Amino acid sequence: MWGSVAPTGVAIRDVRGQLFDAAERVLLRAGPSALTSRAVTLEAGCAKGVLHRHFTDFDTFLAELVRDRITRIEDRSAVLLRSAGTGTVADRLTGALLDLFDSVAVALIGLLVSRDGLRARLRGTRPAGVPVLADAVAGIAAYLSAEGALGRIAPDADADVLAPTLIGAAHLLFADRHGVPPGAEDVRRVVTAVISGAERTAP
Structure with missing residues (x-):
C-alpha cells in the first residue's frame, strides 16, 4: 500500500487504487477523450504530481489501469x-x-x-x-x-x-x-x- 499526500496535507492510502477508481469515474462520466492526468487527479482529490510520482508517465498509468x-x-x-x-x-x-x-x-x-x-x-x-x-x-x-x-x-x-x-x-x-x-x-x-x-x- 502506497502513501502520498493530498493538497490538504492529509496522507492518502492506496494511491494506486484511488487513482484507478478516479480514472474509471472519469471514463464513465465523460468518455475516453476526457481521460487526462489532470482529470484523474482532480477526480481523486490529490495533487497532479501524485500520479507522476507513482507512474513513469500517463501512458504507463493507463496500461496499469x-x-x-x-x-x-x-x-x-x-x-x-x-x-x-x-x-x-x-x-x-x-x-x-x-x-x-x-x-x-x-x-x-x-x-x-x-x-x-x-x-x-x-x-x-x-x-x-x-x-x-x-x-x-x-x-x-x-x-x-x-x-x-x-x-x-x-x-x-x-x-x-x-x-x-x-x-x-x-x-x-x-x-x-x-x-x-x-x-x-x-x-x-x-x-x-x-x-x-x-x-x-x-x-
Missing part, C-alpha cells in the same frame, strides 16, 4: 472454469457475459480502441486482439473446452470459434455506454443462439 481490469477478468475466468459441469452451459455463459460487460469494462474497451499506443504497450504476451476482449475470449474458450471434455458440449463444437462469437455478439449489445444496458434475457437469447446445436442437455 487496463492490466488491473485484465487481472479481474482472469480471476473471474478461473471461477467460471471451476464451475464447469454445474448448472447449465447457457446459464454459466450468460452470467459470465453479464459480469464481464459492466459499464467500466465497456468504457475501457472504448479507450483501448481509440488509443493505438496503449494497445501496442499492452500487446506483449497477451492474446492477440483488443486487450480485455481477447482475455475474455480466452477465458470463455477454456470454459467451453472444459465442458466439452465433460460431454456437455458436442465434441465437434469449436471452442475457439464459439468464444469470440459470444464475446463479439455480447459486446455489440453493451457497446452503447449511454444506452440502456441489456438485461439477462437479452444476453441469454444471444448465448442460446450462438451455442444452439453445441450444448448437450441431460437425458
Whole structure:
C-alpha cells in the first residue's frame, strides 16, 4: 500500500487504487477523450504530481489501469472454469457475459480502441486482439473446452470459434455506454443462439 499526500496535507492510502477508481469515474462520466492526468487527479482529490510520482508517465498509468481490469477478468475466468459441469452451459455463459460487460469494462474497451499506443504497450504476451476482449475470449474458450471434455458440449463444437462469437455478439449489445444496458434475457437469447446445436442437455 502506497502513501502520498493530498493538497490538504492529509496522507492518502492506496494511491494506486484511488487513482484507478478516479480514472474509471472519469471514463464513465465523460468518455475516453476526457481521460487526462489532470482529470484523474482532480477526480481523486490529490495533487497532479501524485500520479507522476507513482507512474513513469500517463501512458504507463493507463496500461496499469487496463492490466488491473485484465487481472479481474482472469480471476473471474478461473471461477467460471471451476464451475464447469454445474448448472447449465447457457446459464454459466450468460452470467459470465453479464459480469464481464459492466459499464467500466465497456468504457475501457472504448479507450483501448481509440488509443493505438496503449494497445501496442499492452500487446506483449497477451492474446492477440483488443486487450480485455481477447482475455475474455480466452477465458470463455477454456470454459467451453472444459465442458466439452465433460460431454456437455458436442465434441465437434469449436471452442475457439464459439468464444469470440459470444464475446463479439455480447459486446455489440453493451457497446452503447449511454444506452440502456441489456438485461439477462437479452444476453441469454444471444448465448442460446450462438451455442444452439453445441450444448448437450441431460437425458
